[in-house]
Amino acid sequence: MTDTMLSESLASARRRLSEALAAAGRPADAARLLAVSKTKPAGMVREAWQLGQREFGENYVQEALEKQVELADLDDIVWHFIGPLQANKTRAVAESFDWVHSVDREKIARRLNDQRPEGLGPLEICLQVNVSDEASKSGVAFEELEDLAKAVLSMPRLRLRGLMAIPAPAADLASQRAPLARLRQALETLRQRFPEARLDTLSMGMSDDLEAAVLEGATLVRLGTAIFGARSSSHH
Template sequence: MTSIQQNIEHITSQIATAQQKCGRTRETIQLLAVSKTKPVEAVLEAAQAGQKEFGENYVQEGADKVSYFQQNHPELSLEWHFIGPIQSNKSRIVAENFDWVHTIDRAKIAQRLNDQRPINLAPIQVLIQVNTSGEASKSGTDESEIFALTELISSLPNLTLRGLMSIPANVSDHESQLHAFHQLAELKDKLAAHYPALTLDTLSMGMSGDMEAAIEAGSTMVRIGTAIFGARDYSNKA
């Protein structure tokens, strides 16, 4: 048994325990393994342990991994999520390689991803990133702009809106974490009520330090990196 496999089993057990505490079933939440800065060998270990969904923050690094696995391990049928900020000049690479994008926060990026998605690929499953903390340093739209962005995305044939994503303020106490996550969950409920024709079934929220609060608030996808792959090396990242 590899250490990565052990880590995945440990995180999976933690998710199950957190769900049991709040009366949720295991099938309602997805583990997204955040593999940024990690080599393809580590991703392969995780995939061989049964992990299928991977998140990447850096456009070219992520695209290179997508290409590697398509060419060398197509039988694994991995699902690739882009979870980092998107610059306009790199949107085409994202559109051509990723199955999911979690970080749409403005109309320009949504339009570019739609226009640049190859016609032979399925629509990109997308999430609107919301800045629930109001921190200037964090990406994401605010509540006042979400409905207009939803209107746009729902009109674009190569994008399918699935829900919301957030990276709240880094706080350690459970109640503060819970409050931030409840904000996002309530916002998704408002959107779902306003747009009943859309399948808004995804809340991407929660990482290693606040996963339990995120699950309690209704997260359907937790983004876990270091707890699976170990400490990251950012020495080659700008």
């Protein structure tokens, strides 16, 4: 992908987000674009940074760490870990990321808290919720969400910010909105339950359901292919 192509696709993604926000009657700055850079080379991330993108989402720990080393001079870049997180990878994530979207059990949260270096600020956390009741999908069940939130709120090196979901694909807008509405309602319930917490984040919406997500209050939408082009097939 050439520089001009990335510039155009990023501009197009930003335009799509701002049009979705306008259609939903929300302020222009109510949601941010998270550029999902998994499988993309560090050079492409640098180009997107030069075009003003600051927040990047990664799914694979080792690949992300290599990019972070190469991009260490970009001191205002914000790294979000958005993939499934195994216990043996929590230390690297706690040491090298700003956000983790995929916390779905207390054991993982506890490890991230204990392994977060003192010199860094608290790790920003979203709890991943299984909104489509898919047996194969990671995510905490709605009925266990409050207990997990309470546990994370008690951990000093973590800062609970909100919820994340990857709903099952749905064909039409109404079907896309339904699970996202449940996620929004779950966040509102947590806000009432824990008024002292800063629960301001709904990480939801990807290329196929961005408009539905923005209508339901998404504050971070995760776009990969729409910004960086089709994923390279050489992923390890």
